[in-house]
Every structure is written in C-alpha cells, then in structure tokens.
Amino acid sequence: MSLAEKLARVVRTADPEETYECKDCGATFSLDRQTCPDCGGCVIDRIDWDGVVSD
Known part of the structure; x- marks a missing residue:
C-alpha cells in the first residue's frame, strides 16, 4: 500500500460512525x-x- 493510500484511509476513517472498510x-x-x-x-x-x- 502506497503512502497516498494510507493517508486516504486515515482521512476516510475520521468519521467514528464508519466502522467497516473495503x-x-x-x-x-x-x-x-x-x-x-x-x-x-x-x-x-x-x-x-x-x-x-471483551477480555
């Protein structure tokens, strides 16, 4: 995964309501x-x- 893809993932997952990822x-x-x-x-x-x- 490229640096740009990693940064895009961080930006896209900023919403705490979004809990699933492709x-x-x-x-x-x-x-x-x-x-x-x-x-x-x-x-x-x-x-x-x-x-x-839970533990």
Missing part, C-alpha cells in the same frame, strides 16, 4: 456490506475491534 479500495461504511459500492470488492472487514471484544 480492503480493496479503503472505502469506509457505517454498515457491514457484502460488496463495496465503490469498487465492487468483496472483502469488507471491521476497522477496529476495540470495544467489541
């Missing part, structure tokens, strides 16, 4: 999706698991 293009969403509407990618994962998994 691993192909870095687009973020507030809801879990089957496919990315931006690139059509199928790998969408939760950005951060903090607060979801």
